[in-house]
Amino acid sequence: ARKCELQGLWKNELGSNMTLSALDAAGAFTGSYHTAVAATNKRIVVSPLKGAQQHPSTKGKVTFGFTVQWQFADSITVFVGQCFVDRQGKETLETTWLLREEVPSRRDSWKATRIGTNVFTRIK
Numbered sequence: 633a634r635k636c637e638l639q640g641l642w643k644n645e646l647g648s649n650m651t652l653s654a655l656d657a658a659g660a661f662t663g664s665y666h667t668a669v670a671a672t673n674k675r676i677v678v679s680p681l682k683g684a685q686q687h688p689s690t691k692g693k694v695t696f697g698f699t700v701q702w703q704f705a706d707s708i709t710v711f712v713g714q715c716f717v718d719r720q721g722k723e724t725l726e727t728t729w730l731l732r733e734e735v736p737s738r739r740d741s742w743k744a745t746r747i748g749t750n751v752f753t754r755i756k
């Protein structure tokens with residue numbers, strides 16, 4: 633199957649979208665994330681992300697990770713995943729994320745991390 637490129641515009645099943653920049657020589661990238669949902673009723677704003685991908689192996693289905701620094705909530709999310717291409721050439725990013733919110737004390741730390749998955753597809 634064709635190589636999977638991360639650069640470009642993606643959306644997930646929650647309706648969030650993200651823009652990923654071109655890679656630098658080391659495989660690092662930046663971008664912006666507009667989440668459709670939040671666990672807080674603060675106004676949602678576009679937030680920066682930074683990440684890295686592994687060098688495309690011969691199979692071209694790269695593994696990657698990125699961190700979103702929410703600009704409206706005292707929390708941060710990291711995504712890890714892999715890029716897949718189907719027979720029709722359709723690319724999907726299969727990801728797992730961890731969302732860590734700031735809690736007032738260590739006693740509350742046990743309930744401070746949420747986990748989930750998101751699948752991203754390209755927005756043409």
Ligand SMILES: O=C(CCCC[C@@H]1SC[C@@H]2NC(=O)N[C@@H]21)NCCc1cc([N+](=O)[O-])ccc1O
Nearest residue numbers: 648667669670671672702705706707709729733
């Ligand atoms: O909501 C956010 C930021 C947006 C996260 C969007 C996620 S990222 C994974 C998934 N995929 C996707 O596209 N969107 C969702 N932070 C938690 C806020 C918060 C909540 C509480 N609280 O609930 O008590 C306390 C303190 C806090 O700071």
